[in-house]
Amino acid sequence: MKVLVIGAGGREHALAWKISQSKRVDTVFVAPGNAGTGLDAENVDISATDAARLTAFAKKNEVGLTVVGPEAPLAAGMVDAFQSEGLKVFGPTKAAAELEASKVFCKNLLRHADVPTADFQTFPDAESAKTYLNDREDVPVVVKADGLAAGKGVIVCRTRTDALEAVEAIAGRREFGEAGAKLVIEERLVGQEVSVLAITDGQALVTLPPAQDHKPAYDRDRGPNTGGMGAYCPTPAITAELLEKIEADVLVPTIHHMKRKRRPMSGVLYAGLMMTKQGPRVLEYNVRFGDPECQPLLMRLRSDIVDLLEYTADRRLEELPPLEWDPRPSVCVVMASDGYPGKYETGFVIRGLDDAAKMPNVKVFHSGTASIDGSVVNAGGRVLSVTALGDTISQAKLNAYRAVKAIRWQGAWCRKDISDKALEM
Template sequence: MRILVVGSGGREHTIIRKLKESPKVDKIYAAPGNGGIAKDAECLPIGAMDKQAIVAFSKENAVDLVFVAPDDPLADGMVDTLMANGIRAFGPRAEAAIIESSKVFSKNLMKKYHIPTAEYETFDDPAKAVAYIEEKNKYPVVIKADGLALGKGVIIAQTQKEAREAVKEIMEDKKFGASGNHIVVEEFLTGPEVSVLAFTDGISLVPMVSSKDHKRAYDNDEGLNTGGMGTISPNPYYTKEIAEICRKTIFEPTVAAMNSENRTFKGCLYFGLMITPDG
């Protein structure tokens, strides 16, 4: 098989390393790749968002499968374009990728289908968001940009002043661009975080090993969220009992909910979990 992996980060490098282990794989390309990836695959001068160039290269070089890993090209319809041109692709279509590209969509989906999630409200007006936060008067409070922000679009405000500043930065100053046109204001949950990725074909679901993601910068988690400061795996807090509860109440219901919305998700689905005192 000839495989093209779209992306240029550590995630894509790991995927390529694993794909190389398969005896079925003859050639791996990366678009655009990076210096490290160049040791394991042929890097191409094609951007991860350049759908037409990726389609053209795939056709000209008889690529058997395109593995689309980053969120941005998935949300932009990379898989849709590839499949429309008869090219096999791994990853969700844009209509399904919205579950990871829009926090407003994912929160509303969980509310509609009774999937456990933190209490929240969504806003497209900064004044209304601030008024809601001040009315609740509970701190810390979590303020999230709706769209993709490289894992950095979440601010945990410790005070009313910080909350006001966070809303202004995201919605008015456009710190995260158009991703901040809408925000989610969410209750702050306490407890160990758990990250679980799962393969799904839209019907069955197979979780990978759990991990504990450390996202906030600086010692004692005093900084802003980042794309990730490191992980440990498996997560010591994610027991077999908790895994079974998550499968029945979160994982499988999410796949079913996406099917009910005619947004069948096929690919690798991310679940960000918190183990709180209440469950």
């Protein structure tokens, strides 16, 4: 069969790489892809948001399954467009994708579904949010843009002054565009932040091994939030017993409530959780594979991912045999362009990719790259997701950073402490 992956990041490269390993697949297309997907699959020069051209391409090329990677096309109704043409597609509809596309919608759903989360208030504009902050006790809060902001629309604030500035940045200056048209202000939770991803067809549920993302830009979780500077899997922060509790108290109630709201969830339900002393609390939901969590997860997956994706799209997930996983942990280190998550320059030639590719138990997934005149250049903020397996988390980290050391371009940088949290638990 032929499979189409929509997107251009490290998540899509990992999906295309894993899908291409299936004995059931002849051709993997990636639209629009990047320099890395061009090596492991066939790139198609169509924007990830161009539903008309993508559905036409899928029909013309007899694509048997389409996988939508990023949040933006999901929120815009890409799955609905494919389904209306009778095409098989993995991912949530536009109505279900609002779980990620609107933090106001998500927080209200969590409240009504009785899913544990931080106390919160929602606001339609900057002025009402500022009034709320000035009228309450000066305590740490988190200010969130309602809409999609590429993982950067969340500002953690220690003081009222910080929070007022965050409100002005998001809803006043609209630094994240229309994502800041509405706001959520919630209590700041303390604990380890973890990612639990599950696959669901709206009925059955398959929970994947828990991972831990590293959102802040710099070591020791300092600096501004990013789309993710690295991840590792599994995380010792989640025991088997705790994972069962998360399924029962978080994932299952959410899926049932979405069904009751006539927005049945299909695809990936990704819970961003804070492990507090009172138990797990939902920070947010995503409705697609995390980036960079997808990369270390798929490095460990031994089962045929096409079966998982197709059974979900066909609403037959309960028939899927248990997934098989490599027992070794994996670590993913994101290499970024100088200046990210702020302004950065692109077009610098990346060297050492071949050397890194030769290293055992290593895969370099491309996130923001392009191929120009036979050379691979940086074309985004997050550029590469260097991912490695190891017998222990320490060994996986060592393998990943050895590969990182082999790669260079002007201004390249990364966090040096990805997965260290696992050793501190």
